[in-house]
Amino acid sequence: MEDIAGPDRVLIVDDHSLVRDGLRSIFDDAFPDCEILEADCLESALAALDSSGEVDLVLLDFNIPDVSRLSGLEQLRDRFPATPVVMVSGVTERNVVRDALAAGAAGFVPKSLKRSQIIEALELVLSGEIYMPELPGDDSAAAEEDLIRARIASLTPQQRVVLSHLVAGRLNKQIAYELDVSMTTVKAHVSAILQKMNVFSRTQAVIMVGKIDFTG
Template sequence: MNQHATDFEPRLRMNEVPAPDRVLIVDDHSLVRDGLRSILEISFPGCEILEADSFEQALDALEKADEVDLVLLDLNIPDVNRLSGLKQLRADFPSTPVVMVTGVSDPVIMRDALAAGAAGFVPKSLKRQAIVDALRQILMGEIFLPDLETNDSDDARMREDDAIRARIDSLTPQQRIVLGHLVGGLLNKQIAHELSVSMTTVKAHVSAILQKMNVFSRTQAVILANRIGFID
Protein backbone atom coordinates (compact mmCIF):
# COMPACT_ATOMS: atom_id res chain seq x y z
CA MET A 1 0.00 0.00 0.00
CA ASN A 2 2.42 2.68 1.15
CA GLN A 3 5.16 3.24 -1.36
CA HIS A 4 8.15 5.24 -0.22
CA ALA A 5 9.48 8.42 -1.73
CA THR A 6 12.42 6.51 -3.17
CA ASP A 7 10.61 3.71 -4.94
CA PHE A 8 7.25 4.79 -6.33
CA GLU A 9 8.28 7.71 -8.53
CA PRO A 10 8.77 5.64 -11.73
CA ARG A 11 5.15 4.45 -11.55
CA LEU A 12 3.75 7.96 -11.67
CA ARG A 13 2.90 9.65 -14.95
CA MET A 14 1.83 13.27 -15.03
CA ASN A 15 -1.18 12.56 -17.25
CA GLU A 16 -2.37 9.80 -14.92
CA VAL A 17 -2.47 11.90 -11.75
CA PRO A 18 -5.56 14.03 -11.09
CA ALA A 19 -4.57 17.61 -10.29
CA PRO A 20 -6.28 19.15 -7.25
CA ASP A 21 -8.56 22.13 -7.86
CA ARG A 22 -8.36 23.38 -4.28
CA VAL A 23 -5.98 22.64 -1.38
CA LEU A 24 -6.11 23.92 2.20
CA ILE A 25 -2.83 24.40 4.09
CA VAL A 26 -3.22 24.46 7.88
CA ASP A 27 -0.09 25.55 9.75
CA ASP A 28 0.57 28.29 12.28
CA HIS A 29 3.99 29.10 10.78
CA SER A 30 3.82 31.47 7.80
CA LEU A 31 7.18 30.29 6.45
CA VAL A 32 5.89 26.70 6.27
CA ARG A 33 2.69 27.81 4.54
CA ASP A 34 4.72 29.87 2.08
CA GLY A 35 6.96 26.88 1.32
CA LEU A 36 4.04 24.53 0.74
CA ARG A 37 2.24 27.15 -1.34
CA SER A 38 5.32 27.49 -3.54
CA ILE A 39 5.50 23.71 -4.04
CA LEU A 40 1.81 23.51 -4.94
CA GLU A 41 1.89 26.49 -7.31
CA ILE A 42 4.80 25.02 -9.26
CA SER A 43 3.53 21.43 -9.29
CA PHE A 44 -0.20 22.05 -9.79
CA PRO A 45 -0.70 25.22 -11.87
CA GLY A 46 -4.21 26.60 -11.56
CA CYS A 47 -4.83 25.02 -8.17
CA GLU A 48 -6.58 27.35 -5.71
CA ILE A 49 -4.64 27.39 -2.45
CA LEU A 50 -6.37 28.25 0.82
CA GLU A 51 -4.47 28.91 4.04
CA ALA A 52 -5.32 28.76 7.74
CA ASP A 53 -3.06 29.51 10.71
CA SER A 54 -5.36 27.83 13.23
CA PHE A 55 -7.75 24.92 13.36
CA GLU A 56 -10.71 27.22 13.92
CA GLN A 57 -9.78 29.13 10.78
CA ALA A 58 -9.41 25.83 8.90
CA LEU A 59 -12.94 24.75 9.86
CA ASP A 60 -14.28 28.10 8.70
CA ALA A 61 -12.46 27.79 5.35
CA LEU A 62 -13.81 24.28 4.78
CA GLU A 63 -17.36 25.36 5.61
CA LYS A 64 -17.17 28.20 3.07
CA ALA A 65 -15.39 26.30 0.28
CA ASP A 66 -17.48 24.32 -2.20
CA GLU A 67 -15.05 21.40 -2.17
CA VAL A 68 -11.45 20.89 -1.06
CA ASP A 69 -9.40 18.11 -2.66
CA LEU A 70 -6.67 17.95 0.00
CA VAL A 71 -6.09 19.32 3.48
CA LEU A 72 -2.44 19.60 4.51
CA LEU A 73 -2.62 19.64 8.31
CA ASP A 74 0.25 20.33 10.69
CA LEU A 75 0.35 17.96 13.66
CA ASN A 76 1.23 20.65 16.18
CA ILE A 77 -0.99 23.67 15.85
CA PRO A 78 -1.95 25.59 19.00
CA ASP A 79 -5.70 24.95 19.11
CA VAL A 80 -5.64 21.15 18.70
CA ASN A 81 -4.38 18.34 20.89
CA ARG A 82 -2.20 15.88 18.94
CA LEU A 83 -4.58 14.10 16.51
CA SER A 84 -7.81 15.72 17.70
CA GLY A 85 -7.85 18.04 14.67
CA LEU A 86 -7.48 15.13 12.27
CA LYS A 87 -10.25 13.21 13.99
CA GLN A 88 -12.62 16.17 13.87
CA LEU A 89 -11.92 16.78 10.17
CA ARG A 90 -12.55 13.11 9.38
CA ALA A 91 -15.84 13.29 11.28
CA ASP A 92 -17.03 16.61 9.84
CA PHE A 93 -15.65 16.23 6.28
CA PRO A 94 -15.35 12.46 5.68
CA SER A 95 -14.86 12.75 1.91
CA THR A 96 -11.91 15.16 2.18
CA PRO A 97 -8.45 13.54 2.36
CA VAL A 98 -6.36 14.92 5.23
CA VAL A 99 -2.58 14.71 4.96
CA MET A 100 -0.46 15.20 8.06
CA VAL A 101 2.48 17.46 7.16
CA THR A 102 4.77 17.63 10.16
CA GLY A 103 8.29 17.74 11.51
CA VAL A 104 7.58 14.71 13.71
CA SER A 105 8.74 11.30 12.42
CA ASP A 106 7.47 8.95 15.10
CA PRO A 107 6.24 5.50 13.93
CA VAL A 108 3.71 5.38 16.78
CA ILE A 109 2.21 8.72 15.83
CA MET A 110 2.14 7.63 12.18
CA ARG A 111 0.28 4.47 13.14
CA ASP A 112 -2.22 6.45 15.22
CA ALA A 113 -2.69 8.98 12.40
CA LEU A 114 -3.38 6.18 9.92
CA ALA A 115 -5.85 4.59 12.35
CA ALA A 116 -7.57 7.97 12.71
CA GLY A 117 -8.05 8.16 8.95
CA ALA A 118 -5.10 10.19 7.67
CA ALA A 119 -4.53 9.86 3.91
CA GLY A 120 -0.80 10.25 4.40
CA PHE A 121 1.99 11.36 6.71
CA VAL A 122 4.48 13.70 5.02
CA PRO A 123 7.53 14.88 7.01
CA LYS A 124 8.55 18.49 6.40
CA SER A 125 12.11 17.23 6.11
CA LEU A 126 11.38 15.56 2.75
CA LYS A 127 12.84 17.20 -0.33
CA ARG A 128 10.51 19.25 -2.53
CA GLN A 129 10.12 16.57 -5.22
CA ALA A 130 9.49 13.86 -2.63
CA ILE A 131 6.67 15.96 -1.14
CA VAL A 132 5.15 16.43 -4.60
CA ASP A 133 5.39 12.70 -5.34
CA ALA A 134 3.76 11.90 -1.99
CA LEU A 135 0.84 14.24 -2.74
CA ARG A 136 0.43 12.73 -6.21
CA GLN A 137 0.26 9.26 -4.72
CA ILE A 138 -2.43 10.42 -2.29
CA LEU A 139 -4.39 12.05 -5.12
CA MET A 140 -4.37 8.65 -6.85
CA GLY A 141 -6.22 7.22 -3.84
CA GLU A 142 -3.27 5.61 -2.09
CA ILE A 143 -1.80 6.24 1.35
CA PHE A 144 1.68 7.64 1.76
CA LEU A 145 3.97 6.86 4.68
CA PRO A 146 7.69 7.65 4.59
CA ASP A 147 10.45 5.10 4.97
CA LEU A 148 11.93 5.94 8.36
CA GLU A 149 14.66 3.34 8.07
CA THR A 150 14.47 2.55 11.77
CA ASN A 151 14.47 -0.70 13.68
CA ASP A 152 10.88 0.00 14.60
CA SER A 153 9.61 0.16 11.01
CA ASP A 154 8.70 -3.53 10.75
CA ASP A 155 6.93 -3.46 14.11
CA ALA A 156 5.07 -0.31 13.11
CA ARG A 157 3.93 -1.91 9.86
CA MET A 158 2.72 -5.00 11.74
CA ARG A 159 0.71 -2.78 14.08
CA GLU A 160 -0.77 -0.95 11.10
CA ASP A 161 -1.73 -4.26 9.48
CA ASP A 162 -3.35 -5.42 12.74
CA ALA A 163 -5.36 -2.19 12.84
CA ILE A 164 -6.56 -2.75 9.26
CA ARG A 165 -7.56 -6.34 10.06
CA ALA A 166 -9.50 -5.15 13.10
CA ARG A 167 -11.44 -2.68 10.96
CA ILE A 168 -12.28 -5.33 8.37
CA ASP A 169 -13.26 -7.76 11.13
CA SER A 170 -15.84 -5.19 12.28
CA LEU A 171 -17.72 -5.57 8.98
CA THR A 172 -20.88 -7.65 8.82
CA PRO A 173 -20.83 -10.82 6.68
CA GLN A 174 -22.72 -9.03 3.89
CA GLN A 175 -20.36 -6.07 4.02
CA ARG A 176 -17.40 -8.43 3.76
CA ILE A 177 -18.94 -9.94 0.63
CA VAL A 178 -19.41 -6.49 -0.88
CA LEU A 179 -15.81 -5.59 0.02
CA GLY A 180 -14.70 -8.75 -1.73
CA HIS A 181 -16.52 -7.63 -4.87
CA LEU A 182 -14.93 -4.17 -4.59
CA VAL A 183 -11.53 -5.83 -4.41
CA GLY A 184 -12.52 -7.80 -7.50
CA GLY A 185 -13.15 -4.56 -9.37
CA LEU A 186 -16.93 -4.83 -9.68
CA LEU A 187 -19.09 -1.72 -10.05
CA ASN A 188 -22.11 -1.12 -7.82
CA LYS A 189 -24.57 -2.29 -10.49
CA GLN A 190 -22.53 -5.48 -11.01
CA ILE A 191 -22.48 -6.15 -7.26
CA ALA A 192 -26.24 -5.57 -7.11
CA HIS A 193 -26.71 -8.13 -9.89
CA GLU A 194 -24.40 -10.67 -8.23
CA LEU A 195 -26.17 -10.37 -4.86
CA SER A 196 -29.69 -9.90 -6.27
CA VAL A 197 -30.17 -6.71 -4.27
CA SER A 198 -30.96 -3.11 -5.19
CA MET A 199 -28.40 -0.45 -6.03
CA THR A 200 -29.56 1.45 -2.94
CA THR A 201 -28.64 -1.53 -0.77
CA VAL A 202 -25.20 -1.80 -2.34
CA LYS A 203 -24.55 1.91 -1.87
CA ALA A 204 -25.56 1.61 1.77
CA HIS A 205 -23.13 -1.28 2.24
CA VAL A 206 -20.31 0.62 0.52
CA SER A 207 -20.91 3.68 2.71
CA ALA A 208 -20.83 1.52 5.83
CA ILE A 209 -17.61 -0.16 4.67
CA LEU A 210 -15.90 3.19 4.11
CA GLN A 211 -17.02 4.40 7.52
CA LYS A 212 -15.92 1.28 9.39
CA MET A 213 -12.59 1.11 7.56
CA ASN A 214 -12.09 4.83 8.21
CA VAL A 215 -11.33 5.63 4.57
CA PHE A 216 -12.69 8.23 2.17
CA SER A 217 -12.88 6.27 -1.10
CA ARG A 218 -13.49 2.81 -2.56
CA THR A 219 -9.94 2.86 -3.90
CA GLN A 220 -8.47 3.35 -0.45
CA ALA A 221 -10.63 0.55 0.97
CA VAL A 222 -9.39 -1.80 -1.76
CA ILE A 223 -5.77 -0.78 -1.14
CA LEU A 224 -6.06 -1.55 2.57
CA ALA A 225 -7.81 -4.85 1.87
CA ASN A 226 -5.11 -5.86 -0.62
CA ARG A 227 -2.39 -4.86 1.81
CA ILE A 228 -3.42 -7.57 4.27
CA GLY A 229 -4.38 -10.07 1.55
CA PHE A 230 -8.13 -9.92 2.25
CA ILE A 231 -10.12 -12.64 0.54
CA ASP A 232 -13.76 -13.07 1.47
Protein backbone atom coordinates in the same frame (compact mmCIF):
# COMPACT_ATOMS: atom_id res chain seq x y z
CA MET B 1 4.57 9.22 -11.10
CA GLU B 2 2.73 9.68 -14.37
CA ASP B 3 -0.82 10.66 -15.27
CA ILE B 4 -1.74 11.95 -11.82
CA ALA B 5 -4.46 14.56 -12.00
CA GLY B 6 -3.35 17.62 -10.08
CA PRO B 7 -5.63 19.04 -7.38
CA ASP B 8 -7.83 22.01 -8.23
CA ARG B 9 -7.89 23.37 -4.68
CA VAL B 10 -6.07 22.54 -1.46
CA LEU B 11 -6.12 23.87 2.09
CA ILE B 12 -2.89 24.28 4.07
CA VAL B 13 -3.38 24.43 7.85
CA ASP B 14 -0.33 25.50 9.89
CA ASP B 15 0.17 28.21 12.48
CA HIS B 16 3.62 29.13 11.08
CA SER B 17 3.51 31.38 8.01
CA LEU B 18 6.95 30.23 6.87
CA VAL B 19 5.76 26.62 6.75
CA ARG B 20 2.64 27.62 4.83
CA ASP B 21 4.80 29.59 2.40
CA GLY B 22 7.07 26.59 1.91
CA LEU B 23 4.18 24.23 1.23
CA ARG B 24 2.55 26.78 -1.06
CA SER B 25 5.76 27.03 -3.10
CA ILE B 26 5.76 23.23 -3.51
CA PHE B 27 2.25 23.34 -4.94
CA ASP B 28 3.14 26.33 -7.12
CA ASP B 29 5.96 24.29 -8.65
CA ALA B 30 4.31 20.85 -8.85
CA PHE B 31 0.69 21.88 -9.46
CA PRO B 32 0.79 25.45 -10.85
CA ASP B 33 -2.96 25.57 -11.62
CA CYS B 34 -3.97 24.65 -8.07
CA GLU B 35 -5.79 27.19 -5.90
CA ILE B 36 -4.28 27.41 -2.42
CA LEU B 37 -6.30 28.22 0.70
CA GLU B 38 -4.55 28.84 4.02
CA ALA B 39 -5.53 28.68 7.68
CA ASP B 40 -3.49 29.17 10.86
CA CYS B 41 -5.73 27.14 13.17
CA LEU B 42 -8.46 24.52 13.05
CA GLU B 43 -11.25 27.03 13.61
CA SER B 44 -10.21 29.08 10.57
CA ALA B 45 -9.71 25.86 8.57
CA LEU B 46 -13.27 24.73 9.27
CA ALA B 47 -14.55 28.21 8.42
CA ALA B 48 -12.62 28.16 5.13
CA LEU B 49 -14.07 24.78 4.19
CA ASP B 50 -17.58 25.87 5.13
CA SER B 51 -17.34 29.05 3.06
CA SER B 52 -15.22 27.95 0.11
CA GLY B 53 -16.71 24.57 -0.57
CA GLU B 54 -14.98 21.36 -1.54
CA VAL B 55 -11.21 21.00 -1.65
CA ASP B 56 -9.21 18.09 -3.07
CA LEU B 57 -6.75 17.88 -0.21
CA VAL B 58 -6.09 19.26 3.26
CA LEU B 59 -2.56 19.48 4.65
CA LEU B 60 -2.88 19.64 8.43
CA ASP B 61 -0.04 20.37 10.84
CA PHE B 62 0.04 17.94 13.76
CA ASN B 63 0.71 20.73 16.28
CA ILE B 64 -1.57 23.76 15.97
CA PRO B 65 -2.81 25.86 18.90
CA ASP B 66 -6.47 24.85 19.00
CA VAL B 67 -6.14 21.07 18.67
CA SER B 68 -4.98 18.30 20.96
CA ARG B 69 -3.05 15.50 19.30
CA LEU B 70 -5.39 14.08 16.61
CA SER B 71 -8.53 16.04 17.51
CA GLY B 72 -8.11 18.29 14.46
CA LEU B 73 -7.91 15.32 12.12
CA GLU B 74 -10.90 13.69 13.78
CA GLN B 75 -13.03 16.84 13.43
CA LEU B 76 -12.11 17.26 9.76
CA ARG B 77 -12.83 13.59 9.02
CA ASP B 78 -16.14 13.83 10.87
CA ARG B 79 -17.37 16.97 9.09
CA PHE B 80 -15.77 16.40 5.69
CA PRO B 81 -15.43 12.60 5.33
CA ALA B 82 -14.84 12.72 1.56
CA THR B 83 -11.86 15.07 1.84
CA PRO B 84 -8.38 13.48 2.14
CA VAL B 85 -6.38 14.91 5.05
CA VAL B 86 -2.59 14.59 5.06
CA MET B 87 -0.84 15.20 8.36
CA VAL B 88 2.34 17.29 8.10
CA SER B 89 4.61 17.28 11.13
CA GLY B 90 8.07 17.53 12.59
CA VAL B 91 7.03 14.69 14.93
CA THR B 92 7.85 11.27 13.47
CA GLU B 93 7.42 8.81 16.33
CA ARG B 94 5.99 5.50 15.11
CA ASN B 95 3.00 5.59 17.44
CA VAL B 96 2.04 9.09 16.27
CA VAL B 97 2.28 8.13 12.59
CA ARG B 98 0.31 4.92 13.04
CA ASP B 99 -2.35 6.54 15.22
CA ALA B 100 -2.85 9.28 12.62
CA LEU B 101 -3.21 6.77 9.78
CA ALA B 102 -5.52 4.58 11.85
CA ALA B 103 -7.66 7.67 12.57
CA GLY B 104 -8.15 8.23 8.86
CA ALA B 105 -5.27 10.39 7.66
CA ALA B 106 -4.56 9.85 3.96
CA GLY B 107 -0.86 10.22 4.66
CA PHE B 108 1.73 11.41 7.15
CA VAL B 109 4.43 13.69 5.74
CA PRO B 110 7.43 14.54 7.95
CA LYS B 111 8.60 18.14 7.50
CA SER B 112 12.14 16.78 7.25
CA LEU B 113 11.44 15.20 3.85
CA LYS B 114 13.11 16.66 0.80
CA ARG B 115 10.98 18.75 -1.52
CA SER B 116 10.91 16.03 -4.17
CA GLN B 117 9.84 13.44 -1.59
CA ILE B 118 6.96 15.63 -0.41
CA ILE B 119 5.76 15.96 -4.00
CA GLU B 120 5.95 12.17 -4.44
CA ALA B 121 3.97 11.69 -1.21
CA LEU B 122 1.26 14.10 -2.37
CA GLU B 123 1.08 12.44 -5.78
CA LEU B 124 0.65 9.08 -4.08
CA VAL B 125 -2.27 10.38 -2.01
CA LEU B 126 -3.85 12.03 -5.06
CA SER B 127 -3.65 8.68 -6.87
CA GLY B 128 -5.86 7.17 -4.16
CA GLU B 129 -3.25 5.51 -1.97
CA ILE B 130 -2.08 6.15 1.59
CA TYR B 131 1.38 7.59 2.19
CA MET B 132 3.29 6.17 5.14
CA PRO B 133 6.85 7.47 5.65
CA GLU B 134 9.78 5.15 6.16
CA LEU B 135 10.94 5.45 9.74
CA PRO B 136 14.32 4.30 11.12
CA GLY B 137 14.15 0.68 12.23
CA ASP B 138 10.58 0.29 11.02
CA ASP B 139 9.25 -2.10 8.39
CA SER B 140 6.83 0.35 6.80
CA ALA B 141 5.35 -2.23 4.40
CA ALA B 142 4.49 -4.59 7.27
CA ALA B 143 3.12 -1.67 9.30
CA GLU B 144 0.86 -0.64 6.43
CA GLU B 145 -0.40 -4.20 5.99
CA ASP B 146 -1.18 -4.39 9.72
CA LEU B 147 -3.10 -1.13 9.44
CA ILE B 148 -5.14 -2.41 6.48
CA ARG B 149 -5.95 -5.70 8.22
CA ALA B 150 -7.05 -3.83 11.33
CA ARG B 151 -9.45 -1.71 9.30
CA ILE B 152 -10.87 -4.76 7.48
CA ALA B 153 -11.28 -6.54 10.82
CA SER B 154 -13.71 -3.80 11.88
CA LEU B 155 -16.15 -4.78 9.10
CA THR B 156 -19.18 -6.97 9.70
CA PRO B 157 -19.34 -10.34 7.86
CA GLN B 158 -21.84 -8.91 5.35
CA GLN B 159 -19.66 -5.86 4.75
CA ARG B 160 -16.69 -8.14 4.06
CA VAL B 161 -18.78 -9.96 1.45
CA VAL B 162 -19.71 -6.66 -0.19
CA LEU B 163 -16.06 -5.61 -0.11
CA SER B 164 -15.09 -8.80 -1.93
CA HIS B 165 -17.59 -7.90 -4.66
CA LEU B 166 -16.10 -4.40 -4.90
CA VAL B 167 -12.66 -5.95 -5.32
CA ALA B 168 -14.09 -8.10 -8.11
CA GLY B 169 -15.16 -4.90 -9.88
CA ARG B 170 -18.92 -5.42 -9.57
CA LEU B 171 -21.38 -2.53 -9.67
CA ASN B 172 -23.94 -1.94 -6.93
CA LYS B 173 -26.77 -3.41 -9.01
CA GLN B 174 -24.70 -6.54 -9.66
CA ILE B 175 -23.93 -6.90 -5.96
CA ALA B 176 -27.62 -6.43 -5.10
CA TYR B 177 -28.54 -9.21 -7.56
CA GLU B 178 -25.83 -11.57 -6.29
CA LEU B 179 -26.79 -11.08 -2.63
CA ASP B 180 -30.54 -10.78 -3.27
CA VAL B 181 -30.80 -7.48 -1.42
CA SER B 182 -31.95 -4.00 -2.37
CA MET B 183 -29.75 -1.33 -3.93
CA THR B 184 -30.37 0.78 -0.83
CA THR B 185 -28.89 -1.98 1.33
CA VAL B 186 -25.83 -2.28 -0.91
CA LYS B 187 -25.27 1.48 -0.85
CA ALA B 188 -25.50 1.48 2.94
CA HIS B 189 -22.93 -1.32 3.15
CA VAL B 190 -20.57 0.48 0.76
CA SER B 191 -20.84 3.72 2.75
CA ALA B 192 -20.11 1.85 5.99
CA ILE B 193 -17.11 0.11 4.38
CA LEU B 194 -15.61 3.39 3.22
CA GLN B 195 -16.14 4.95 6.63
CA LYS B 196 -14.65 2.04 8.60
CA MET B 197 -11.67 1.74 6.27
CA ASN B 198 -11.16 5.51 6.38
CA VAL B 199 -11.06 5.83 2.60
CA PHE B 200 -12.82 8.25 0.31
CA SER B 201 -13.85 6.14 -2.69
CA ARG B 202 -14.47 2.57 -3.84
CA THR B 203 -11.30 2.80 -5.92
CA GLN B 204 -9.19 3.66 -2.89
CA ALA B 205 -10.74 0.79 -0.93
CA VAL B 206 -9.88 -1.64 -3.72
CA ILE B 207 -6.31 -0.31 -3.98
CA MET B 208 -5.88 -0.67 -0.22
CA VAL B 209 -7.25 -4.21 -0.08
CA GLY B 210 -5.06 -5.19 -3.02
CA LYS B 211 -2.00 -4.77 -0.81
CA ILE B 212 -2.89 -7.78 1.34
CA ASP B 213 -4.16 -11.30 0.75
CA PHE B 214 -7.85 -10.52 1.18
CA THR B 215 -10.21 -13.42 0.47
CA GLY B 216 -13.48 -11.93 1.68
